[in-house]
Amino acid sequence: xxxxxxxxxxxxxxxxxxxxxxxxxxxxxxxxxxxxxxxxxxxxxxxxxxxxxxxxxxxxxxxxxxxxxxxxxxxxxxxxxxxxxxxxxxxxxxxxxxxxxxxxxxxxxxxxxxxxxxxxxxxxxxxxxxxxxxxxxxxxxxxxxxxxxxxxxxxxxxxxxxxxxxxxxxxxxxxxxxxxxxxxxxxxxxxxxxxxxxxxxxxxxxxxxxxxxxxxxxxxxxxxxxxxxxxxxxxxxxxxxxxxxxxxxxxxxxxxxxxxxxxxxxxxxxxxxxxxxxxxxxxxxxxxxxxxxx
Amino acid sequence: xxxxxxxxxxxxxxxxxxxxxxxxxxxxxxxxxxxxxxxxxxxxxxxxxxxxxxxxxxxxxxxxxxxxxxxxxxxxxxxxxxxxxxxxxxxxxxxxxxx
Numbered sequence: 001x002x003x004x005x006x007x008x009x010x011x012x013x014x015x016x017x018x019x020x021x022x023x024x025x026x027x028x029x030x031x032x033x034x035x036x037x038x039x040x041x042x043x044x045x046x047x048x049x050x051x052x053x054x055x056x057x058x059x060x061x062x063x064x065x066x067x068x069x070x071x072x073x074x075x076x077x078x079x080x081x082x083x084x085x086x087x088x089x090x091x092x093x094x095x096x097x098x099x100x101x102x103x104x105x106x107x108x109x110x111x112x113x114x115x116x117x118x119x120x121x122x123x124x125x126x127x128x129x130x131x132x133x134x135x136x137x138x139x140x141x142x143x144x145x146x147x148x149x150x151x152x153x154x155x156x157x158x159x160x161x162x163x164x165x166x167x168x169x170x171x172x173x174x175x176x177x178x179x180x181x182x183x184x185x186x187x188x189x190x191x192x193x194x195x196x197x198x199x200x201x202x203x204x205x206x207x208x209x210x211x212x213x214x215x216x217x218x219x220x221x222x223x224x225x226x227x228x229x230x231x232x233x234x235x236x237x238x239x240x241x242x243x244x245x246x247x248x249x250x251x252x253x254x255x256x257x258x259x260x261x262x263x264x265x266x267x268x269x270x271x272x273x274x275x276x277x278x279x280x281x282x283x284x285x286x287x288x289x290x291x292x293x294x
Numbered sequence: 295x296x297x298x299x300x301x302x303x304x305x306x307x308x309x310x311x312x313x314x315x316x317x318x319x320x321x322x323x324x325x326x327x328x329x330x331x332x333x334x335x336x337x338x339x340x341x342x343x344x345x346x347x348x349x350x351x352x353x354x355x356x357x358x359x360x361x362x363x364x365x366x367x368x369x370x371x372x373x374x375x376x377x378x379x380x381x382x383x384x385x386x387x388x389x390x391x392x393x
Contacts, residue, residue, distance in 0.1 A: 204333035219345030
């Protein structure tokens, strides 16, 4: 009898948990498929094209084709390896990639450790095509990161797309309003406050949102990240460091350089004139955050 | 930012550099690191902050007989390493001691 009761408890209590576990991706392809947003392209072609050129579309690739997570995949103790490295890539777990917190947030909750193993092996093999499948897709921002008041509003609903307002009858699925989609704190979830002290090996990452709060807002600034980086809904969210010309122009617009010069002869002591040039520079930033940062 | 003064014949008179960025160590030694996975906390921050213009003054003593110089101010964004540069501003000004 006790056995039957235990079996019934297993069926009714453990089954839902098993189902949740079953939904976790076991491979890079499965994780990429779970968060695939290619269906958005058919109606939002321009936005999708902007996103495809963005760093969100290549969050593990670094700049100009680099594979920025490679040091974590290196064999522990070898040159270039990190405190998160293991002595065998087969031992890698999701927790060995703390960068997932922002560079691949969907992996934290929706991927098995086998994805970490596959990624480590792909990084060591310099398999850019495989690593490149892991992206911060439309669904990541418009679902996974869309709610931060979970105690009041609950977790993001599966299949729901969150935007700036409710939209009924959206072809790609229901659109509900996210309370934070237009606010800087939305971006601040990843473009960060600085040290990540919640990990067992603390590490210092992006300071950008901290700089925004403590320097820009504290100085009277009122614009949001989206006002400047997503004007007219631009999902490139510049800069795109693979585009040198555009990046240079963006920084030139954000940083004004004023120069003053003076040539004169300085009377160091009686009878001794030192010919001298003085150059004064002033760099003024119109950005809402520290430069450089990320 | 690199500020270079050259005489009219192209000979370098002097050069100054300023580096604007947060600098972090792992808090276990005094070496600054590159890459979040190695850094623990900023120990110095020379970044360009909003609402706070960054002012600098550079002085060049001219060699004997030199009465003017071409001063070039170049502001670049270095990404990942110093070889990966994005030029933001490059301005050359002639400065003379003669009126």
